[in-house]
Amino acid sequence: MIGRLFRAHGEFCASHPWEVIVALLTITACMLTLDKGSTLEQANGLSSTSATTAAAAAAAAANSGGAASAASGTQPPMMASASSSATSSRHRPCHGWGQSCDGLEAEYNAADVILMTIVRCTAVLYCYYQFCSLHRLGSKYVLGIAGLFTFFSSFIFTTAIIKFLGSDISDLKDALFVLLLVIDLSNSGRLAQLALSGSNQAEVTQNIARGLELLGPTISLDTIVEVLLVGVGTLSGVQRLEVLCMFAVLSVLVNYVVFMTFYPACLSLIFDLSRNGVDISAVRERAKGSLLLKSLTEEEQKANPVLQRVKLIMTTGLMIVHIYSRVVFNSSDYDAVEKTLSPPLNLNVNNNRTDSGEITDIIIKWLTMSADHIVIFIVLIALVIKLIFFDHRDTLPNQLHQSTTAKASQTTPLEEEPKPTPSHTPLFSIEEHSSTNAATQTDVVSVRQRLTPPVRPPRPLQECLKLLNSTDESDGVNGASALSDEEIIAIIKAGGSHCPLYKIESVLDDAVRGIRIRRQLIAERAKLPMSRLEVLPYEHFDYSKVMNACCENVLGYVPIPVGYAGPLLLDGETYYVPMATTEGALVASTNRGCKALSVRGVRSVVEDVGMTRAPCVRFPSVARASEAKKWIESAENYEVVKTEFDSTSRFGRLKECHIAMDGPQLYIRFVALTGDAMGMNMVSKGAEMALRCIKRQFPDMQIISLSGNFCCDKKPAAINWIKGRGKRVVTECTISAATLRSVLKTDAKTLVECNKLKNMSGSAMAGSIGGNNAHAANMVTAVFLATGQDPAQNVTSSNCSTAMECWNENNEDLYMTCTMPSLEVGTVGGGTGLPGQGACLDLLGVRGAHATHPGDNARKLAQIVCATVMAGELSLMAALVNSDLVKSHMRHNRSSIAVSSANNPLNVSVSSCSTIS
Numbered sequence: 001m002i003g004r005l006f007r008a009h010g011e012f013c014a015s016h017p018w019e020v021i022v023a024l025l026t027i028t029a030c031m032l033t034l035d036k037g038s039t040l041e042q043a044n045g046l047s048s049t050s051a052t053t054a055a056a057a058a059a060a061a062a063n064s065g066g067a068a069s070a071a072s073g074t075q076p077p078m079m080a081s082a083s084s085s086a087t088s089s090r091h092r093p094c095h096g097w098g099q100s101c102d103g104l105e106a107e108y109n110a111a112d113v114i115l116m117t118i119v120r121c122t123a124v125l126y127c128y129y130q131f132c133s134l135h136r137l138g139s140k141y142v143l144g145i146a147g148l149f150t151f152f153s154s155f156i157f158t159t160a161i162i163k164f165l166g167s168d169i170s171d172l173k174d175a176l177f178v179l180l181l182v183i184d185l186s187n188s189g190r191l192a193q194l195a196l197s198g199s200n201q202a203e204v205t206q207n208i209a210r211g212l213e214l215l216g217p218t219i220s221l222d223t224i225v226e227v228l229l230v231g232v233g234t235l236s237g238v239q240r241l242e243v244l245c246m247f248a249v250l251s252v253l254v255n256y257v258v259f260m261t262f263y264p265a266c267l268s269l270i271f272d273l274s275r276n277g278v279d280i281s282a283v284r285e286r287a288k289g290s291l292l293l294k295s296l297t298e299e300e301q302k303a304n305p306v307l308q309r310v311k312l313i314m315t316t317g318l319m320i321v322h323i324y325s326r327v328v329f330n331s332s333d334y335d336a337v338e339k340t341l342s343p344p345l346n347l348n349v350n351n352n353r354t355d356s357g358e359i360t361d362i363i364i365k366w367l368t369m370s371a372d373h374i375v376i377f378i379v380l381i382a383l384v385i386k387l388i389f390f391d392h393r394d395t396l397p398n399q400l401h402q403s404t405t406a407k408a409s410q411t412t413p414l415e416e417e418p419k420p421t422p423s424h425t426p427l428f429s430i431e432e433h434s435s436t437n438a439a440t441q442t443d444v445v446s447v448r449q450r451l452t453p454p455v456r457p458p459r460p461l462q463e464c465l466k467l468l469n470s471t472d473e474s475d476g477v478n479g480a481s482a483l484s485d486e487e488i489i490a491i492i493k494a495g496g497s498h499c500p501l502y503k504i505e506s507v508l509d510d511a512v513r514g515i516r517i518r519r520q521l522i523a524e525r526a527k528l529p530m531s532r533l534e535v536l537p538y539e540h541f542d543y544s545k546v547m548n549a550c551c552e553n554v555l556g557y558v559p560i561p562v563g564y565a566g567p568l569l570l571d572g573e574t575y576y577v578p579m580a581t582t583e584g585a586l587v588a589s590t591n592r593g594c595k596a597l598s599v600r601g602v603r604s605v606v607e608d609v610g611m612t613r614a615p616c617v618r619f620p621s622v623a624r625a626s627e628a629k630k631w632i633e634s635a636e637n638y639e640v641v642k643t644e645f646d647s648t649s650r651f652g653r654l655k656e657c658h659i660a661m662d663g664p665q666l667y668i669r670f671v672a673l674t675g676d677a678m679g680m681n682m683v684s685k686g687a688e689m690a691l692r693c694i695k696r697q698f699p700d701m702q703i704i705s706l707s708g709n710f711c712c713d714k715k716p717a718a719i720n721w722i723k724g725r726g727k728r729v730v731t732e733c734t735i736s737a738a739t740l741r742s743v744l745k746t747d748a749k750t751l752v753e754c755n756k757l758k759n760m761s762g763s764a765m766a767g768s769i770g771g772n773n774a775h776a777a778n779m780v781t782a783v784f785l786a787t788g789q790d791p792a793q794n795v796t797s798s799n800c801s802t803a804m805e806c807w808n809e810n811n812e813d814l815y816m817t818c819t820m821p822s823l824e825v826g827t828v829g830g831g832t833g834l835p836g837q838g839a840c841l842d843l844l845g846v847r848g849a850h851a852t853h854p855g856d857n858a859r860k861l862a863q864i865v866c867a868t869v870m871a872g873e874l875s876l877m878a879a880l881v882n883s884d885l886v887k888s889h890m891r892h893n894r895s896s897i898a899v900s901s902a903n904n905p906l907n908v909s910v911s912s913c914s915t916i917s
């Protein structure tokens with residue numbers, strides 16, 4: 001409701017920019033030109049008059065020279081002229097805008113110096129912080145627009161209002177610092193980027209309205225809290241603090257009004273102007289890609305309810321303080337309180353002033369007076385040094401590097417010749433970062449730079465072939481190294497068996513060079529500009545772990561983002577689970593599930609069912625097939641077969657043979673334990689050997705296929721669901737009602753009901769086998785990719801039954817189990833040996849073969865996968881019952897890439913799509 005009001009207001013400001021701007025400027029001009037004195041008199045009556053009199057008296061006292069202490073503003077009332085109303089008014093808190101607090105123009109005392117130094121230093125540091133965070137998040141254009149505009153407009157309006165209220169702004173240098181402190185540029189930056197990301201006026205208007213809808217309520221509440229909080233300072237009794245706080249309160253209010261009216265109107269106007277000649281397309285492009293904008297749309301500005309509540313309570317409390325202080329205490333009370341409480345302060349430097357005129361006194365006085373300036377000067381110098389010599393060293397090369405990569409990934413051809421490396425190390429050197437993650441990263445560099453430059457014209461083919469086949473026995477140098485890339489390409493193009501493209505790495509004995517040449521040839525054959533293939537990384541990878549193990553015809557590798565979910569408390573141990581995925585929201589969801597599960601922890605049991613391979617064999621008759629079945633199943637013969645099977649591996653051990661008969665065909669499902677390996681190669685190897693043994697007994701047996709699909713590998717099948725495959729894991733957990741409420745925003749009864757109707761009945765309706773779950777495949781696949789499992793085995797491994805019950809005496813807790821009967825995982829073999837995947841296994845403490853109990857690492861990995869599935873299941877179920885699914889995916893999983901107008905006839909922008917949620 002409130003959001004809608006702000007939206008309507010934003011829409012109005014953005015669609016009537018001229019009206020809003022002119023109205024505000026007119027009001028400001030009126031305030032500036034109004035007769036201050038009369039206005040004040042009307043507004044404040046006697047109190048303002050007495051204040052003015054007090055100021056005049058104080059000024060007179062200061063001017064007289066004989067009353068320096070009075071001018072200092074700290075002298076207690078009774079020490080000045082007892083009858084002087086000026087003195088008493090000087091010490092009265094400056095409640096009310098119009099009430100001038102005299103003494104600002106007077107010299108500082110020690111307390112003032114300290115206060116102002118703190119204010120100024122904080123302002124400078126705050127500005128630095130704002131600058132850094134905006135610079136990190138947004139483009140410099142948006143930073144410029146938001147920063148300059150907000151600051152100047154707030155400053156001008158605040159000054160106008162202070163003038164209108166008749167306050168003394170002669171000490172503007174103090175006010176400036178206060179203004180710096182109360183301005184928050186991030187919201188202005190967000191609104192600017194949101195506005196500028198629109199591609200037509202209507203969209204800009206909508207974006208501004210949307211921005212105010214999202215930001216308005218929070219900013220309004222913040223403003224109220226800020227005003228009330230800072231307003232407490234105006235009750236402090238410390239004169240300078242009161243003035244500053246009054247100014248701060250005024251600035252906060254003006255800043256709020258400017259942000260809500262003038263600023264959106266101006267943003268809308270900027271776009272309008274751009275249409276009429278001023279080109280801000282570059283600004284808009286940057287705004288669209290900016291992280292700030294993303295954060296606005298993604299975060300949905302969902303206010304933290306706890307924080308909101310705290311703010312409301314604070315507001316109420318502060319209101320009471322203000323009402324009590326301003327209404328219950330009247331001005332005479334203040335005087336009385338002051339008289340009793342205020343001790344005579346002797347901090348006034350002017351009190352120490354002597355007429356001796358000694359130089360040392362003057363220097364001490366000057367130092368004391370300028371202390372704040374000196375401190376600020378030092379802070380500024382330190383920040384500038386930090387910015388120039390330290391901050392940029394880290395960020396600039398990074399940014400440059402990132403922008404190069406980003407450009408490359410946007411398929412812009414990189415045709416520039418490599419720049420010669422300067423002889424001295426420059427201050428901001430991109431090369432400094434080239435070694436980061438060198439094991440897995442590839443810099444994008446043009447192929448012209450990478451290919452060996454032809455030092456001479458290519459030699460004739462025959463000569464090249466001769467060179468290729470020659471090996472210098474003395475130093476073992478491969479003949480290919482004497483050939484240029486062009487000559488190698490000529491040999492490949494010539495065909496024949498000299499250098500097949502798929503064997504190029506072994507022929508050249510240089511994987512990276514081979515892959516580089518293959519990429520060029522494939523790009524040529526596919527008629528793809530090389531620049532398009534360049535963004536596929538291929539360098540800095542340990543191909544010795546890939547060749548003859550993981551992949552053929554290698555063109556490079558595709559980086560996949562890896563996140564983590566955790567801590568996950570499983571069987572008393574804590575895990576941080578790596579997940580490789582491109583599905584935004586998945587890791588966040590699993591992470592939330594881990595948080596809920598880990599309050600009490602997950603318990604699990606694991607059983608090594610064994611890996612399976614089931615050849616299809618055929619016999620001349622059904623009788624012969626039946627005879628063979630009985631032969632294998634007899635205990636004595638089984639042992640013979642097992643011995644043959646086991647002979648193929650140190651770890652592969654045949655566990656059972658499960659035989660199905662279909663006419664004269666037998667499907668012999670060999671089930672074997674495979675240690676820490678997932679075991680498909682091992683069990684296939686063993687099955688082949690076992691078949692040889694059986695064939696010796698039944699020579700008329702025909703082997704149709706080593707895999708008869710009764711195994712059943714990488715295809716959905718009931719047999720794996722019923723009999724299991726790999727590891728069977730069951731996890732269990734209870735989640736308290738309080739955790740359900742605080743972490744998952746739901747309750748047990750709702751979850752149980754949804755689980756019954758969705759995961760049980762819904763899956764039954766769909767005829768699903770092994771699919772009584774919400775999204776087990778999501779967690780399984782992400783962990784599989786991160787830890788080097790065979791990704792295709794997510795088919796069987798994702799079999800999962802998720803069960804939920806209400807728990808405890810009052811049935812408000814949740815009891816949950818996940819049963820996964822066919823998890824095919826290993827910690828040796830396959831992709832587990834690759835560096836990145838190995839690192840992820842290290843993170844879980846299960847890399848490689850278990851030192852003492854082969855198989856323990858793989859079993860542990862299976863338990864972790866099942867517990868991670870449980871976390872993801874719990875979180876998604878909660879999101880579904882809360883109707884949060886679409887919202888969270890709009891936030892975490894939406895592409896922010898602009899749709900080109902050709903493919904976007906309705907001209908629907910991403911930001912406007914996301915508003916659907």
Ligand SMILES: CC(C)(COP(=O)([O-])OP(=O)([O-])OC[C@H]1O[C@@H](n2cnc3c(N)ncnc32)[C@H](O)[C@@H]1OP(=O)([O-])[O-])[C@@H](O)C(=O)NCCC(=O)NCCSC(=O)C[C@@](C)(O)CC(=O)[O-]
Binds near residue numbers: 707
């Ligand atoms: C491996 C081959 C191709 C060898 O096959 P081959 O006939 O011995 O090879 P070749 O040296 O005679 O070469 C023949 C052609 O194969 C290609 N070729 C040959 N070697 C390479 C290489 N290194 N890199 C790229 N291409 C290669 C190449 O095209 C070559 O032609 P050429 O260019 O020489 O005129 C063959 O034995 C094969 O296809 N094996 C099957 C492997 C396979 O499909 N594995 C999948 C995993 S199994 C699984 O996961 C699922 C399962 C099995 O459990 C499912 C089930 O239950 O059924």
Ligand SMILES: NC(=O)C1=CN([C@@H]2O[C@H](COP(=O)(O)OP(=O)(O)OC[C@H]3O[C@@H](n4cnc5c(N)ncnc54)[C@H](OP(=O)(O)O)[C@@H]3O)[C@@H](O)[C@H]2O)C=CC1
Binds near residue numbers: 648649678683790849
């Ligand atoms: N062939 C097929 O039909 C299929 C193959 N695959 C692929 O197979 C690969 C996985 O096969 P898999 O058999 O798991 O792995 P490997 O083929 O890599 O075999 C594991 C190797 O590790 C050795 N080893 C050392 N320590 C251990 C230990 N503690 N426990 C177990 N083995 C140990 C084994 O020794 P030893 O030699 O003594 O056994 C074996 O040589 C994956 O790349 C997968 O994609 C996938 C599906 C089907």
